[in-house]
Amino acid sequence: MKLDSKIPAGPLAEKWTNYKASQKLVNPANKRKLDIIVVGTGLAGASAAASLGAMGFNVDIFCIQDSPRRAHSIAAQGGINAAKNYQNDGDSVERLFRDTIKGGDYRAREANVYRLAEVSGAIIDQCVAQGVPFARDYGGLLDNRSFGGAQVSRTFYAKGQTGQQLLLGAYGALSREIARGTVKLHTRCEMMDLVVVDGRARGIIVRNLVTGDLERYAAHAVVLATGGYGNLYYLSTNAMNSNGSAAWVCHRKGAAFANPCYVQIHPTCIPVHGDYQSKLTLMSESLRNDGRIWVPKKKEDAESIRAGKLKPTEIPEENRDYYLERRYPAFGNLVPRDVASRAAKERCDAGYGVGTGFAVYLDFADAIQRLGKDVVEQKYGNLFQMYQKITDENPYETPMMIYPAIHYTMGGLWVDYELQTTISGLFAAGEANFSDHGANRLGASALMQGLADGYFVLPYTMQNYLADQIYVGKISATTPEFDAAEAAVKQRIENLMKNSALRQAQGPASLKTVDHFHKALGKIMWEYCGMARHTESLTKAKKLVSELENEFWKSVFIPGNANEFNPELEKAYRLEDYFELAQLVIDDAMHREESCGGHFRTEHQTQDGETLRDDERFMYVAAWEYQGHGQPETMEKEPLVYEHIQIAKRNYK
Amino acid sequence: MKFTLHIWRQENARAKGHFETYPLEGISPDCSFLEMLDILNEQLINDHIAHPVCFDNDCREGICGMCGLYINGRPHGNDDGITTCQLHMRKFHDGDDIWIEPWRAKPFPVIRDLVVDRSAFDKIIQAGGYISTTTGGVPDANTIPIPKHKADMAMDAASCIGCGACVAACKNASAMLFVGAKVSHLALLPQGQIEAADRVHKMVCKMDELGFGSCTNTYACEAECPKLIKRQNISRLNRQWIGALFGRDRK
Amino acid sequence: MNLPKIHSISKKILVGALGAFLSFFLLFHASANLLILRHDGGEWYNAFCHFMGTYLIVKVMEIGLIAALLLHVVLAIWLAVTNKMARPKGYHKPQRSKTHTGSKLQVWTGILIFACLIMHFTDFYFVKIGLVKGKYLAKTEDVVALKTTQPDAFNYAEQHGEYSAKENWLTNFDKEDKAVLEAAGLEVEPDFYHQAREKFKVLHIIIAYLVFFTVVWFHLRHGFAAVFQTFGLYNYKYGKAIEVLGQIYTWVVCLMFAVVVIGVYFGL
Ligand SMILES: Cc1cc2nc3c(=O)[nH]c(=O)nc-3n(C[C@H](O)[C@H](O)[C@H](O)COP(=O)(O)OP(=O)(O)OC[C@H]3O[C@@H](n4cnc5c(N)ncnc54)[C@H](O)[C@@H]3O)c2cc1C
Ligand code: HEM
Ligand code: SF4
Numbered sequence A: 001m002k003l004d005s006k007i008p009a010g011p012l013a014e015k016w017t018n019y020k021a022s023q024k025l026v027n028p029a030n031k032r033k034l035d036i037i038v039v040g041t042g043l044a045g046a047s048a049a050a051s052l053g054a055m056g057f058n059v060d061i062f063c064i065q066d067s068p069r070r071a072h073s074i075a076a077q078g079g080i081n082a083a084k085n086y087q088n089d090g091d092s093v094e095r096l097f098r099d100t101i102k103g104g105d106y107r108a109r110e111a112n113v114y115r116l117a118e119v120s121g122a123i124i125d126q127c128v129a130q131g132v133p134f135a136r137d138y139g140g141l142l143d144n145r146s147f148g149g150a151q152v153s154r155t156f157y158a159k160g161q162t163g164q165q166l167l168l169g170a171y172g173a174l175s176r177e178i179a180r181g182t183v184k185l186h187t188r189c190e191m192m193d194l195v196v197v198d199g200r201a202r203g204i205i206v207r208n209l210v211t212g213d214l215e216r217y218a219a220h221a222v223v224l225a226t227g228g229y230g231n232l233y234y235l236s237t238n239a240m241n242s243n244g245s246a247a248w249v250c251h252r253k254g255a256a257f258a259n260p261c262y263v264q265i266h267p268t269c270i271p272v273h274g275d276y277q278s279k280l281t282l283m284s285e286s287l288r289n290d291g292r293i294w295v296p297k298k299k300e301d302a303e304s305i306r307a308g309k310l311k312p313t314e315i316p317e318e319n320r321d322y323y324l325e326r327r328y329p330a331f332g333n334l335v336p337r338d339v340a341s342r343a344a345k346e347r348c349d350a351g352y353g354v355g356t357g358f359a360v361y362l363d364f365a366d367a368i369q370r371l372g373k374d375v376v377e378q379k380y381g382n383l384f385q386m387y388q389k390i391t392d393e394n395p396y397e398t399p400m401m402i403y404p405a406i407h408y409t410m411g412g413l414w415v416d417y418e419l420q421t422t423i424s425g426l427f428a429a430g431e432a433n434f435s436d437h438g439a440n441r442l443g444a445s446a447l448m449q450g451l452a453d454g455y456f457v458l459p460y461t462m463q464n465y466l467a468d469q470i471y472v473g474k475i476s477a478t479t480p481e482f483d484a485a486e487a488a489v490k491q492r493i494e495n496l497m498k499n500s501a502l503r504q505a506q507g508p509a510s511l512k513t514v515d516h517f518h519k520a521l522g523k524i525m526w527e528y529c530g531m532a533r534h535t536e537s538l539t540k541a542k543k544l545v546s547e548l549e550n551e552f553w554k555s556v557f558i559p560g561n562a563n564e565f566n567p568e569l570e571k572a573y574r575l576e577d578y579f580e581l582a583q584l585v586i587d588d589a590m591h592r593e594e595s596c597g598g599h600f601r602t603e604h605q606t607q608d609g610e611t612l613r614d615d616e617r618f619m620y621v622a623a624w625e626y627q628g629h630g631q632p633e634t635m636e637k638e639p640l641v642y643e644h645i646q647i648a649k650r651n652y653k
Numbered sequence B: 001m002k003f004t005l006h007i008w009r010q011e012n013a014r015a016k017g018h019f020e021t022y023p024l025e026g027i028s029p030d031c032s033f034l035e036m037l038d039i040l041n042e043q044l045i046n047d048h049i050a051h052p053v054c055f056d057n058d059c060r061e062g063i064c065g066m067c068g069l070y071i072n073g074r075p076h077g078n079d080d081g082i083t084t085c086q087l088h089m090r091k092f093h094d095g096d097d098i099w100i101e102p103w104r105a106k107p108f109p110v111i112r113d114l115v116v117d118r119s120a121f122d123k124i125i126q127a128g129g130y131i132s133t134t135t136g137g138v139p140d141a142n143t144i145p146i147p148k149h150k151a152d153m154a155m156d157a158a159s160c161i162g163c164g165a166c167v168a169a170c171k172n173a174s175a176m177l178f179v180g181a182k183v184s185h186l187a188l189l190p191q192g193q194i195e196a197a198d199r200v201h202k203m204v205c206k207m208d209e210l211g212f213g214s215c216t217n218t219y220a221c222e223a224e225c226p227k228l229i230k231r232q233n234i235s236r237l238n239r240q241w242i243g244a245l246f247g248r249d250r251k
Numbered sequence C: 001m002n003l004p005k006i007h008s009i010s011k012k013i014l015v016g017a018l019g020a021f022l023s024f025f026l027l028f029h030a031s032a033n034l035l036i037l038r039h040d041g042g043e044w045y046n047a048f049c050h051f052m053g054t055y056l057i058v059k060v061m062e063i064g065l066i067a068a069l070l071l072h073v074v075l076a077i078w079l080a081v082t083n084k085m086a087r088p089k090g091y092h093k094p095q096r097s098k099t100h101t102g103s104k105l106q107v108w109t110g111i112l113i114f115a116c117l118i119m120h121f122t123d124f125y126f127v128k129i130g131l132v133k134g135k136y137l138a139k140t141e142d143v144v145a146l147k148t149t150q151p152d153a154f155n156y157a158e159q160h161g162e163y164s165a166k167e168n169w170l171t172n173f174d175k176e177d178k179a180v181l182e183a184a185g186l187e188v189e190p191d192f193y194h195q196a197r198e199k200f201k202v203l204h205i206i207i208a209y210l211v212f213f214t215v216v217w218f219h220l221r222h223g224f225a226a227v228f229q230t231f232g233l234y235n236y237k238y239g240k241a242i243e244v245l246g247q248i249y250t251w252v253v254c255l256m257f258a259v260v261v262i263g264v265y266f267g268l
C-alpha cells in the first residue's frame, strides 16, 4: 500500500483554486453515461447525490432508514461553523483554519482543513437559498452564536435543530433530483459489501431489509457517506442504526482505515441511569454558552448529594467548584470537548461527582438571573424540555446533570485530497472518512465538513476520476467479482443464522441476544479504551474483546430467518464487524504512545493533567491495512507536514 | 412496574395479523417506552425463542421521526409534544394494560408488526416540497433579510419530523398537517415564493393520488404532533391552494 | 363509476362555501322569523313571505338555495366516504386524541339536519309547492274585488278565516276553505304566520323543532370557524376572534329560532 495524499502544489491558500483550474472535467453529454453509487443519505451523502445528480450523472442512493431524511445528521443540534465574519469579530478563513487545526491538536492535514474553511461560507449561502430557516436577528440578518474552541461567533444555527434543518435542505435538493430522475432512491437497503473489479470500486451488494433479498448494483464510482462508528461503544449519542460496517467492509476489501483511536467524547450528555439504557442523549454544546459547570468543593457535600440528603441549590456559592473556569480562565466553560470531558472525569474520579457519582452540574441559575427566564427559554427551551422529559427534573429550578459520552469518530477511511480512499473509485465523505478534524473535532464542524464534502468537494474531485471512465462503458453486475461478493455475503449471513439454528435445538438456557454482546463490547471499550487509556487497560481490552467474540459465536441467537424483515440479523451483521473494528481501535490506541485530542494516554500527560503530545514520533496519520480475520493489521504512516501553521502546545488557559 | 401488553403482530405485509398479549414485570419508571419494548424483546428471544416485536426507531431522542406507535388510542402515547421514543414509563400506572398498534392508513401499509411503510411522505416531498436550487451560483446568505418573526414561523413549520402521527391520529388519515407544514415553511420565506403556486398544487395532487383522506378540521393532528405544529399551517395551505387555483404564476 | 375529479381541498372549499351560503341564509331566515312574534294577524310576516314568493330574483335564489343544500350534502357525504376509505383497517383502541368533537359529529349532525329539514318542509315549504295542505291566505287586490262582487263568498271566508280590514287580507284558511275560495275565483297562497302559530302550539312539534335547532347548533358551532380555516383565513392573529365570533353567531341564530317556537307555544 502506498499512501499518496495528492496535495496540490502551491501556497496553501491557492491549492484548491489551482486544483479546480487544472482538474479534468466530464462533458455534459457524457455525464449521463456515468453511474455513481452513493451510500448514505446524511448531510454528506444527500448533498453529494443531489449535486452529482444535478450535474447530470446517474446516481443511485441508499440508506438503511425508511426515508433519506432520517439519517443521523438529523440529530445535530448546535450549529454549523462558517467563516463569514458577519459579526465583525475578526473571523476569517485563516482563523477558522487555525482554530480547526489547533482544535484537532495538530493531527489534521493542512491542505484539507484550509479548503474546508475556504468553502464554509458557500455552504451557508447554499443552505439559505434552499430555505433553511437559520436564526435571524431583529434586523432580519443571520444570527450567530459561539461554540467551544473558538473566540469568535461563527456558528449558524436553527433553534436547537440545526442538523435537522440542514439535512432537510439537502433532502429537498435530493428529492428534486429524484423527481427529475437523475437520482434513484433505495430506502431500507443496507450495503453489505463492496465489489472491486481490477482494483477499482465497481459496485455494492445490498440487502433489502424488507424482503431480505440480496441485490447488486454496479457503477463507475462509489461514494461512502455512512457516518461514524461511535456505536462501537454501544452507549453513545449516535442513533441506533448508526454503524461502522459499510466502512469496515471497504476496509476489508483494501481501503485503509485511518486513526481509528480518535474518538470524541462529548462533555454534555444526560448521564447513564440504568442497565436497560439503549442510548445517551446529547445536550447541545451551545448550553455551555450560558450554563456554568460545577461540582461541590467539599467531598462531604458531594457525598450528601449522592445520598439524596442535600440539594444542589442548597450549596452556597463559595462551596462550589467551577472547575473549568478555575482551570481554563481564558476559555472557561467553552474549552474544547476533549478538555471539558476529561475535566469532568477527573472530578468524578476524585470523588466529587453528583447523581450516581458519574455526573456534574450544568447550572443556569446565573443566566436566568442575568438574562431573565424568557430569554433563556427562547434560547434553550426545547433542550430544557427534552431534558425534563427524560429525567423528570426541571432545569429552570435545579441544575442539569451531565456526563461525557461517546459522540463522534474522527477516525475513518483514509482519503486523499480528492476524498478518494486507497481503492480507486471509492470515495468517502462526512464522518465516514478520517476527516479534517485531526485528533479532536470542534463543535459545529462536522456539519460543515459533511456539506463541504458533498456540495463542494466531491462534485469536482470525482469528475477528475471519472473523466476517463467514459471509455469503459456500462459496468455489468454479472461479472465473477459480483458473484463472489454476493456469495461471500450469503455465507456470512448463513454463518450467523446456522449458529442460531443450533442454539435453538439446545434450548433457551444457552441463548444470548445480539444486544447482550453489543452491550458487553461497549462496556469493555468504554472502560478500557474510552476517555483515558494506558498500556495495561488496552492489553486487557484486547483480551476481553477476543473472549467476547468467541462467546458471541458460541451462543448468539438470531430468531427468524434471513429472508424476511429481521432487525436482529441486521444488528448481528454489524456487531460481527465491530469485533474486528474494536481490535483495530485498541491497536491504534496502543501504538500511539502520546496523548492528543480525544486520545488520552494516562502515561503521557503534563503535571496538571493536560494532554502531552509527542510531535517527534507521532506527527502522522496512521493508516491501517486489513490482513485477514484475527491477523494484526499493518500500518502505513502519512507524515503531517505543517508548512503554514506554527505548531504550538494546545493551550486554552 | 408491571404491565400487560397487547401488541399487534403481523408477519409481513400480506399476513393477516392479530393481537398478542404479553405480561411484563420489573420495569423501571425511568425506562423509556422503547427500552421497555427492548426488554420485552430480550425476554421473547431468550425465554421463548420467538421473533421479537419489530418496531421502527433510530435516534431515540425525538428528532429523526422514525419511531411511531399507536399506544392506548393515541399516536406517540399519552403525553403531549413528544415522540414514542421520548415517552417514559412513569407516564403509566402500575398494572396498566397497554395496547400497541401500528399507524393505520391506506398509504402506510404494514411491513411487519408495528413497522409501516411511510415512503408516501417522501413522494409528496418529491412532488415539489423544496426550493429548486443547484449547487453553487447562489447569492450571499445575507442578501435577502427576512423579518425575524417570519423566519421564526418558518422554523416552527420546518420542524416537522415526518413521523406520520398526524395521519395516524386523523380520523380521515389526512396528511394535511404534514403538507401544510412544508408548504408553510417554504411559502413564508422569500426564497420559497417563486415556486409557491406550483408547489402547493403538485404536493396536494400527490397527496390525493396516494390515498390520504381530506381534512375535516378535526385537529387531532395538531393535538398529537410531537413538534407541536399548528393548524394555522393547514389554513395557510388552503390559502396557498386557493391562490394557486386562481393565481397566474402556475405552470 | 366515473366521478368528476375534484381535488380534496377544492371539495372542502366547496362544502365550506356552500355551508357559508346556507349559514347566511339561516341568519336571514331566523331574523325574519321574529316577525311571527308580532300579534298583527300575520300582516308583517305574511307580507315578507309574499315578497319572497313574488320576484323572479328571489325565486332564482330559492332554487339556488335548494341546490346549494343538496350539493353541500352530496359533497360532504362524498368526502366522508373517501375519508373512510383512507383507513381501510381501523384501530382496535378507540381514539383518545384531544379533538374538536363537533367535527367528528359533522356528518351525523348534517344527516340529522337533513332529516329535520324534511319535517320542516312538510310543515311549511311543501305547502307552498302544493305537496301538502296547510293554512292559506288570499291576496289583497282579490279580496277587495271579492267583497263587492261576491259578498256571500266573502262572508263565508270572514267566518272561516280572519279578515284584516286594514290590509284587506283574508287569512287563516284551512284546506277545505281553500277549495271554496278558489271556486269563487280567489287566488290563494300559504299563510305561514297562522301555519306557524298553529304548529307551534303542539308540544311534540316544538320539541322536535328544539331538537332540530340543537342539531343545527352543533353543526354550526364547528362549521363557522371551520369555514375560515378552510378558506385559509384562520391565522395566529385572528384565530381566537374567529372562534368567538363563531360562538356568537351560532348562539344568536339558534336562539332566534328557538325564541319564536317557544314564544308561540307560550302565547307570546
Ligand atoms: C446528537 C448529535 C449531535 C450533533 N451535533 C452536531 C452539531 O451541532 N454540529 C456539528 O457540526 N456536528 C454535530 N454532530 C455530528 C454530525 O451530526 C455528524 O458527524 C454528521 O451529521 C455525520 O453526517 P454523515 O452524512 O457523515 O453521516 P450520517 O448522517 O450518520 O448518515 C449516515 C447515512 O448512511 C446510511 N448508512 C449507514 N450504513 C449504511 C449501510 N451499511 N448501507 C446503507 N446505508 C448506510 C444511513 O442510513 C444514513 O443515511 C452531532 C452528532 C450527534 C450524534
Ligand atoms: C341548514 C343547513 C346547513 C348549514 C347552514 C350547513 C353549514 C355548514 C357549514 C358552515 C359547514 C362548515 C364547512 C367547513 O368545514 O368548511 C358545514 C360542513 C358540513 N356539513 Fe353542513 N350545513 C347544513 C346542512 C348540512 C346537511 C343537510 C348535511 C348532510 C349531510 C351537512 C353535512 C355537512 C358535513 C359532513 C360537513 C363537514 C364537511 C367537512 O368538514 O369537510 N350539512 N356545514
Ligand atoms: S406534522 Fe407533526 S405529526 Fe405530522 S409528520 Fe410532521 S411532526 Fe409528525
Ligand code: FES
Binding pocket: B056, B057, B058, B059, B060, B061, B062, B063, B064, B065, B066, B067, B068, B083, B084, B085, B086
Ligand atoms: S426514534 Fe427518532 S424520533 Fe423516535
